[in-house]
Amino acid sequence: MIRYGQQHITQADIDAVTAVLNSTNLTQGSAGIAFEQAVLAETGARHAFAVNSATSALHIACLALELGPGDWLWTTPNTFVASANCALYCGASVDFVDIDPKTYNLCPVELEKKLIKAERAGRLPKIVIPVHFSGQPCDMAAIAALAEKYGFKVIEDASHAIGGRYKGEPIGNGRYSDITVFSFHPVKIVTTGEGGMALTNDDTLATRMSLYRSHGITRDPQLMTHEMDGPWYYQQVALGYNYRMTDIQAALGASQMTRLHGYVERRHEIARRYDALLADLPLTTPWQSPDSYSAFHLYVIRLNLEQIAPITHKEVFEELRARNIMVNLHYIPVHTQPYYQKMGFDWGDHPESEQYYREAISIPMHPSLTSDEQDFVVASLRAALQQ
Numbered sequence: 001m002i003r004y005g006q007q008h009i010t011q012a013d014i015d016a017v018t019a020v021l022n023s024t025n026l027t028q029g030s031a032g033i034a035f036e037q038a039v040l041a042e043t044g045a046r047h048a049f050a051v052n053s054a055t056s057a058l059h060i061a062c063l064a065l066e067l068g069p070g071d072w073l074w075t076t077p078n079t080f081v082a083s084a085n086c087a088l089y090c091g092a093s094v095d096f097v098d099i100d101p102k103t104y105n106l107c108p109v110e111l112e113k114k115l116i117k118a119e120r121a122g123r124l125p126k127i128v129i130p131v132h133f134s135g136q137p138c139d140m141a142a143i144a145a146l147a148e149k150y151g152f153k154v155i156e157d158a159s160h161a162i163g164g165r166y167k168g169e170p171i172g173n174g175r176y177s178d179i180t181v182f183s184f185h186p187v188k189i190v191t192t193g194e195g196g197m198a199l200t201n202d203d204t205l206a207t208r209m210s211l212y213r214s215h216g217i218t219r220d221p222q223l224m225t226h227e228m229d230g231p232w233y234y235q236q237v238a239l240g241y242n243y244r245m246t247d248i249q250a251a252l253g254a255s256q257m258t259r260l261h262g263y264v265e266r267r268h269e270i271a272r273r274y275d276a277l278l279a280d281l282p283l284t285t286p287w288q289s290p291d292s293y294s295a296f297h298l299y300v301i302r303l304n305l306e307q308i309a310p311i312t313h314k315e316v317f318e319e320l321r322a323r324n325i326m327v328n329l330h331y332i333p334v335h336t337q338p339y340y341q342k343m344g345f346d347w348g349d350h351p352e353s354e355q356y357y358r359e360a361i362s363i364p365m366h367p368s369l370t371s372d373e374q375d376f377v378v379a380s381l382r383a384a385l386q387q
C-alpha cells in the first residue's frame, strides 16, 4: 500500500523517546522546552507553546485574542474543519472566504470584497485564519495590509507548512500575523504522534496562551492577585484547559526537527519529479507562487474533467485506490459539511472551493516515498485517465 502521507521514524527518534521513558518526567520536563526551543530556533519567533494538537493550539490562540460571543471569525472553506471549529468553541460565529484558483489558498481579493460589505453591515471579523494549504504560504503581505486597514487579528494555520518560507523568511516568524499554529499529526511534515504548537511575538498573547494551555493556573507571582501564601502556592486566574503535550511526544518532535530541512528538500524533489512525469496528462500540477517556498505537505493534482470525459473524477480516484494507492481529497469545502449547512451555509456559496473539490486528488507525497513507488503512482494515474 502506498499512502498519501505518512510519518518517517528513525532509531534516533526511538532513542529520544526511550530516554524520556527512562527519566523522571513524562510531562512538563525538559523535553517540552527543548522542542519549543527547536521550533523557535527554526522560525525566529519569540514564544512557543507545545500543546496536544493543532486544534488545541487554534483554540488557545482564539481565546488569547479574546474571541467570544458576538464576534466573527473568517477562514477558508478549503481546510480541515478544525480551522473553523475553533471559533465555535469560543461561542463566536464563522464565515468563509473563497479560494484563489491557482494556489487554493484564501484569496485576498475575495477577502477585501467581503470586508467592504461587512464594514457596511457592521459585521467585520475579529480574526481571520488563512491556511497555508499544502504547505504553500498564503499572500500574507496582502492579508496583513487588510488586517491593518480593517482592524482584525490574524492566526496563520500553518499545520501544513513548518519548514516552508514566505518571501525568503520562515513561516512562523510572525511578521504578518499575531499567532501561528503548527500541527504534528503523523501525516504532517514532522510528528509527535498527536501534537501542535502556537507561536507568537507578543508577550501578552504569550502569557494568555500559557494560562489557557494549563487550566488557567499560574505559578508566576507577577500574575497573582496577592502575595504567594507559600512555596506550594499557585493561582487559577482564568478558565483554561489541559492541552499540555507530554515529554514523550516532545522528545519525538525535537528529534524530528533535526531532519526538518532534509524532509522539505526531499518533498521538493518528489514534487519536481511529479511535475515532469505528469506534464503531458490532462491535469493541473501544483502552481507555486514566486514568493513561496512550500513545505509540500500535499501534492494535489486537478483533473481536467472535460478532457477526460466520460471518465469521472470519482472513477480515477477509485481506480487508484483499487491499485492500493491511498490517494485522498483535501478538502471537502467546510461550509458544505452538514454541521455547517445547519447554520445556513450551502453549496454555491464558494464556487472556486467547490469546483476545486470536484477535480482535486492528493497523490502520495512523503519523504520515504521511493522513485519506484512514484513511478507506479504515475503509471496508474496514466492508466486510470485512459480507460
Ligand SMILES: *Cc1c(COP(=O)(O)O)cnc(C)c1O
Pocket: 052, 053, 054, 055, 056, 079, 080, 082, 083, 131, 157, 159, 160, 182, 183, 184, 185, 194, 195, 196
Ligand atoms: C491537521 C490540521 C489541523 C488539525 O491538526 P491536529 O493536530 O490534528 O489537531 C488543523 N488545520 C489544518 C489545516 C490541518 O491540516
